[in-house]
């Protein structure tokens with residue numbers, strides 16, 4: 001396909017600007033991967049360190065329980081940290097951090113190793129052993145990264161709970177993971193205010209029986225309750241001889257668990273997606289290397305939160321595996337003014353910025369002048385993730401932030417996939433709003449109800465036909481749900497839960513979720529969680545949540561509520577219910593609007609028909625109502 005034959009609006013890359021990228025022609029990498037798929041991944045795996053080499057690249061003897069690099073021994077932390085300390089990179093900055101209040105910290109690879117070792121020794125002194133689960137509940141501060149790496153170094157499994165979640169969400173995740181230790185910050189700065197993380201954790205801990213110790217990191221400095229015999233200050237322990245700066249590294253199997261991360265699915269409670277050391281490492285390393293073309297002089301900034309998969313793969317593991325310098329910022333993009341981000345790009349000489357459409361749209365609202373005041377000439381690549389990006393936001397990002405030079409990598413992927421799946425490469429022609437094509441070697445497709453590929457431009461289910469190294473291995477403690485949720489609709493095929501179409505040029509256009517997941521500001525929430533938070537309020541008998549389109553947030557939550565008999569609607573009730581959801585689940589799960597109703601449309605088997613509710617709220621035709629109760 002010649003460049004000039006592409007249809008629609010196309011932005012071509014400039015090699016004068018890109019210099020010598022890792023790859024200048026997608027076809028080359030694709031041909032290699034298609035000719036020998038496992039050989040392709042093995043070639044990239046060989047760029048990393050393995051204590052014992054693998055016997056098999058891919059073990060597909062028991063699908064969908066695929067295994068990668070079986071027989072190999074490694075540890076992702078060795079490749080993220082120790083490996084670099086043995087080279088000239090030891091004094092290179094691994095992490096630059098700015099707090100919302102302007103505090104600044106930086107860590108070289110050498111310092112990173114020292115701090116991770118000290119932290120790991122503290123965890124060991126608290127009795128954490130290989131395979132134990134540790135929950136982390138903090139804002140965007142360096143200790144979150146250190147804590148994740150400290151767990152992985154000793155073979156413990158980390159479970160990061162996003163700092164924007166609240167009591168019930170944290171409680172549920174502590175309980176389900178049976179975490180032995182909770183690492184929490186006293187608080188987090190957000191928009192100039194303090195989120196009282198320790199206070200929220202105390203409430204969640206009242207009902208979390210397995211947690212033996214709570215390690216408290218001081219960030220905001222407000223007084224917090226410290227429970228004797230359970231709670232310990234991190235900085236106190238860091239000063240003790242037990243926090244020695246040498247800590248042996250646990251050599252683990254490639255398939256040993258690295259972390260679990262809770263995410264929302266179609267039904268019921270959030271599920272813990274399980275990722276492993278070996279395959280995940282190879283996937284995160286390789287995709288970041290090519291897609292953001294990581295070079296030694298880069299200063300890379302992924303503005304996501306480590307509490308979500310984007311932060312795991314592309315703030316923590318991917319950048320460190322590539323030996324790059326990562327920047328992390330604690331607070332809100334518009335605090336104290338809407339130029340905060342542009343100021344930091346200028347100050348630190350950021351070369352790559354990776355963020356979400358909701359942030360771009362939010363900043364775009366303030367006009368061009370805030371960004372134009374700043375020298376953004378260090379930027380060379382931009383990225384987008386989390387939800388479809390509308391072409392207007394894409395073009396604004398390209399023109400005002402990228403100054404018409406920086407290619408935008410619109411990366412489609414999921415908590416489950418662990419790594420970029422549909423993504424441009426910097427050498428590709430780009431179409432605003434499209435993520436381009438599957439990463440080389442991935443066999444992806446768009447199919448209809450019968451599992452047959454759809455025609456160009458037709459909408460269908462987005463699927464993956466072949467396994468990939470960073471894929472989830474299972475749902476923690478629930479292998480049946482893993483099979484049922486992802487692999488049973490079409491046998492042997494991975495269901496993403498998204499719908500998409502593909503144009504005549506083979507470019508993918510992701511449309512959105514086809515299940516009961518709502519993406520609010522790029523955050524993934526399940527209708528079931530929001531509904532159960534509502535129903536836990538004494539006034540509520542039944543609830544249904546739907547997503548409605550919103551200019552900045554992508555979607556907002558609209559809830560329908562049936563009150564218990566005898567409860568009267570009053571002026572404050574809507575606010576009270578929103579507050580209740582905020583307390584249980586977290587501010588991100590608060591419905592924007594609540595509508596009190598007498599009944600909800602249901603199928604004969606009693607399932608709420610959210611499709612009908614959504615159509616009604618949008619004034620659209622609800623479609624086929626044959627399965628409706630009455």
Ligand code: PRX
Nearest residue numbers: 385386387388410411412413414415510524
């Ligand atoms: O619907 C897709 C959307 O985000 C979902 C995955 O959410 P989560 O597991 O929280 O991971 C988000 C960050 C990787 C997908 O099923 N999504 C993610 N990236 C894109 C996207 N939709 C459109 N374009 C994207 N680039």
